[in-house]
Amino acid sequence: EAGVAQSPxxxxxxxxxxxxxxxxxISGHATLYWYQQILGQGPKLLIQFxxxxxxxxxxxxxxxxxxxxxxGVDSTLKIQPAKLEDSAVYLCASSLDWETSYEQYFGxxxxxxxx
Amino acid sequence: GNSVTQMEGPVTLSExxxxxxxxxxxxxxxxxxxxxxxxxxxxLQLLLKATKADDKGSNKGFxxxxxxxxTSFHLExxxxxxxxxxxxxxxxxxxxxxxxxxxxxxxxxSVIA
Numbered sequence: 001e002a003g004v005a006q007s008p009x010x011x012x013x014x015x016x017x018x019x020x021x022x023x024x025x026i027s028g029h030a031t032l033y034w035y036q037q038i039l040g041q042g043p044k045l046l047i048q049f050x051x052x053x054x055x056x057x058x059x060x061x062x063x064x065x066x067x068x069x070x071x072g073v074d075s076t077l078k079i080q081p082a083k084l085e086d087s088a089v090y091l092c093a094s095s096l097d098w099e100t101s102y103e104q105y106f107g108x109x110x111x112x113x114x115x
Numbered sequence: 116g117n118s119v120t121q122m123e124g125p126v127t128l129s130e131x132x133x134x135x136x137x138x139x140x141x142x143x144x145x146x147x148x149x150x151x152x153x154x155x156x157x158x159l160q161l162l163l164k165a166t167k168a169d170d171k172g173s174n175k176g177f178x179x180x181x182x183x184x185x186t187s188f189h190l191e192x193x194x195x196x197x198x199x200x201x202x203x204x205x206x207x208x209x210x211x212x213x214x215x216x217x218x219x220x221x222x223x224x225s226v227i228a
Contacts, residue, residue, distance in 0.1 A: 003158070004158065033215070040220065040221075041220050041221070042119070042204050042206070042218030042219050042220050042221055043159070043204075043216075043218050044218075045215040045216070048215060056215060091158065091159065093159075103161060103164075104161070104216065105158075105161075106151075106158035106159040106160070107158050108156070108157060108158045109158060
C-alpha cells in the first residue's frame with residue numbers, strides 16, 4: 001500500500017514570497033491533516049479535512065495560510081506571504097475516517113526555510 | 116486544554132541499555148495515548164497506543180502503560196539497538212471522536228554501538 005506522498009521535500013524562499021505544498025493521502029482515507037512542526041517542537045495541527053470539507057482550522061493563520069482539498073483526495077497548503085517564523089516542516093497525514101483519527105499515517109514532510 | 120510533557124533530550128545510550136522516556140499528560144476525561152517515532156529522513160509512524168487506563172501498548176520491544184493515577188505513559192525498552200535511534204513523540208487524543216492529536220516536543224534518542 002502506498003503511503004502519504006508530499007512534495008516538494010525541501011523549499012527555500014525569501015520572506016514575503018508565496019509557496020505551496022502538495023499532499024496525496026493514502027487511497028480511501030477520508031480524513032486529511034496538515035501539521036506544522038517547528039524545530040524542537042512536536043507537530044501542531046493547522047487544518048483537518050473530512051473528505052473535501054474543513055472540520056477544524058482553528059489554528060490556521062488565515063491571514064496568510066490557506067488550504068484546500070478539492071474532490072476530497074489531494075490537498076494543497078499555501079502560504080502567502082511567508083514570514084521568517086514560518087520556517088518549519090509541514091507534515092501531511094491521513095486517516096481512514098474521523099473515528100480513527102488517532103491512527104494517522106504521516107508523509108515525509110516538506111521542510112520550508114524562509115530567509 | 117490538553118497537553119503532553121515529555122522528558123527533554125537528547126538521550127544517548129549504549130547498545131543493549133535500558134530505555135525509559137517519561138511522558139505525562141493533562142486532559143479532561145479519558146484520552147487515548149500514543150507514542151509516535153520519527154526515524155531520520157522519514158515521516159512519523161505510530162509505535163504503540165493505549166486507549167484506556169491500565170492498558171499496555173507494545174510494539175517492536177517497546178512498551179508503555181496507561182497510568183491514570185499518575186497521568187503518565189512512559190515508554191520503555193529493555194535492550195535498545197542502534198536502529199532505535201530516532202525522535203520519539205508522546206501524544207494524546209481526546210476520548211471523543213474527531214479530535215486532533217496533541218503532541219509532546221519529542222525526545223531524540225541516539226544509541227551507540
